[in-house]
Amino acid sequence: MLIVMMGFTFFSASMWTGGRLGAGLTAERFFLAVLGGNLILGGYTGALAHIAATTGLSTHRLAHASFGVKGSWFPSALLGITQVGWFGVGVVMFALPVQKVTGINLYLLIAVGGLLMTTTAYFGIKALALLSLVAVPAIALLGMFSVEEAVRSTGGMASLLAITPEQPLSFSVALTLCVGSFISGGTLTADFTRFARTSRTAVSTTVLAFFIGNSLMFVFGAVGAALYQQADISEVMLRQGLIVPAMLVLGLNIWTTNDSALYASGLAFANISGLPKKAMVVVNGTLGSLAAMLLYEHFVGFLTLLGACLPPIGAIIITDYFMHEKQRWHDQVVFDARVRLSAVVAWLAGCAAAQLLPGLPPLNGLFAAALVYLALECTLGRSRSSENLTPP
16 A cells, blocks of 8 residues: 555656745745645545545545435546546656657657556556556655755755745745645545555555655755756756666656556546446546647646646545444445535535635635535435445
């Protein structure tokens, strides 16, 4: 579980966020922002990890309880579309630098990269674990070597710590960036931690992965941006002349992220279609690869907007579980087959709060969705159908 969750948190967007933080914060405020962001992310994903390990259910099967069996199609579609989109973007993020260095045809690289990533995602959690077992140590060791070389060649740690931001970030903005960089992906935590043997294992490995993996990505990005004006560690390695390590880190980093995204999207569309998860992984990988350039050039902003609407889903699942734990999960009370409007209204309230209220948008969305769902459940109660839900 630890190696899978570490691979999950080795995410290129966290490096870009680290680059923005490194350029806008002093070293002390940078580490405080990273610590605060990881505490929030750890609490959110840790709660989802506990629920998944206790029930043995994925994010989409958990949504049967709060959104209704048919209502769960909505969060599944939102999560699935977002993950297929980021899979396509990730394939291009891998292909473009490799094409620049090697001169190999871009579309051939997209096709080969998409095929390899789809193949490993097809074989499920065991393939994810094996891939992460290779990727996590390689990325960590090569990245730390590159950072050490960068610091040593530019005057040492004292020189790095002495850098003063030209355009300082406020601490609230920095914390928002830390939390926002991975909270949408963190909503899918249950898809992986449902395989943990115990809740303690699920929660501890999830929280530890964020404090190690996510923090490393932030540090890599911050050091690269401060010293080379480049947040991506693979680009830093290219500037250092480390071409082969750069391509290795780039490929493994995107591969672990894309495999997790594709695996999660397969579960999402399997919930909607009723088709096997493996079949949906193949379909999603094919579509993501074919549309990769289109997604990369036109839809990154749209995918980011969709991502902002994912945390309220997790908040509703968490609230529902702890409200009805004894009645439904321990005594096997049945779930609604219909769409449950209380969850839909709470999700809309969470999205609105994230966009409109001052403060930290991800937390605004989480708390608003949870509070509205709690209020509606307490006021309206819940009706139940005669349809049972059994763990996969």
